[in-house]
Amino acid sequence: MGLRHALLGILSLREMSGYDVKNQFDRAIHFVWNATSSQIYRELRRMEEDGLITGTLLVQDTKPNKYIYNITEPGRVELDQWLGSPVSPRFKKDEFLLRLFFMGRADKTVARRILQARKEQIEDLLRGYEERARDFPSSLRENRTELLWWQGHLLDLMWDTLQVEYDWVRKLLKEC
């Protein structure tokens, strides 16, 4: 249950509407998890049913009303339990690598086009990380320093991993 726990994690920082949650995903968490609005609204309703969160309608006259969710005590318990539970090692699914697995069928111009596209994609992603690293401490101000510590290291790992793939793609582009 990845999404549910991601939502608990976000709502443990502060109360939020479904819309706010979606923004948090897009801005801060997107490089480890994300979800569409419809999925988020659906899951929040289920979590309220299950008593992990409570919702209250906030009437606003200047903006549209929102439905604000708060994490409950059972929600916090569930979150902390999940944090300490073993990570089940699911296999990977990577569309790009799957293509390369069978790329021997295609001719070189096709292969080069795919690699080139991936190279540019990685450049975009690296730029995104740079940006994120720049305004990093200000972005989720509610975070306690321990959260920031972990998130900073996480960003380092993502960066290094992408760099490895970037070098690899460039090497292949030269070789083929």
Place this chain on the structure above:
Amino acid sequence: MGLRHALLGILSLREMSGYDVKNQFDRAIHFVWNATSSQIYRELRRMEEDGLITGTLLVQDTKPNKYIYNITEPGRVELDQWLGSPVSPRFKKDEFLLRLFFMGRADKTVARRILQARKEQIEDLLRGYEERARDFPSSLRENRTELLWWQGHLLDLMWDTLQVEYDWVRKLLKEC
């Protein structure tokens, strides 16, 4: 449509039953894609309906009968078209990193336990890659050399990526 194209790729190597396909996934492709048996059988039936593959019953007296699938010409066309099509950049979902994102909530013993477990998991995975690299050329003998070339480089990338994560985990274990 990741699974469908993975299946086409596998069946382009040689004809196979659903059971054989599952074994190919588990043995050779699992580090870029995988699926459960029920998913595979379901998708193969749909692909036959769509004319991408044809199935014939092979009656065996020594073993249970099997239903053998062959890729069709439209199937090959679909496969080659997919190989050259742009890869849509889906966001990542990584349960381990998601846990770390909120790990600041937990105390150090919990964090260390999670990191330690991941370290051991990576050691397992690295051993798996070593094994795979060892019997690599013999494992999918039907492969043409171009396929082997790509798959070898793929393995290199997976290896390097895991190594980066491994070093990172060990560094964190020292620091926290």
Place this chain on the structure above:
DNA sequence: CGAGACATGTAACCTGTTACATGATTCC
């Protein structure tokens, strides 16, 4: 005789994607 590989599936459910619908307010 029992364990394990061979071989194929069904049912129920959960997760994720896409397209669409609605309506307010704010800023140019």
Place this chain on the structure above:
DNA sequence: GGAATCATGTAACAGGTTACATGTCTCG
């Protein structure tokens, strides 16, 4: 007036997981 942002959703479908069911043959 029109686009962008705020805010919430529904419907339909595709993809993925888990548990279970069924029956064979082979090997020790």
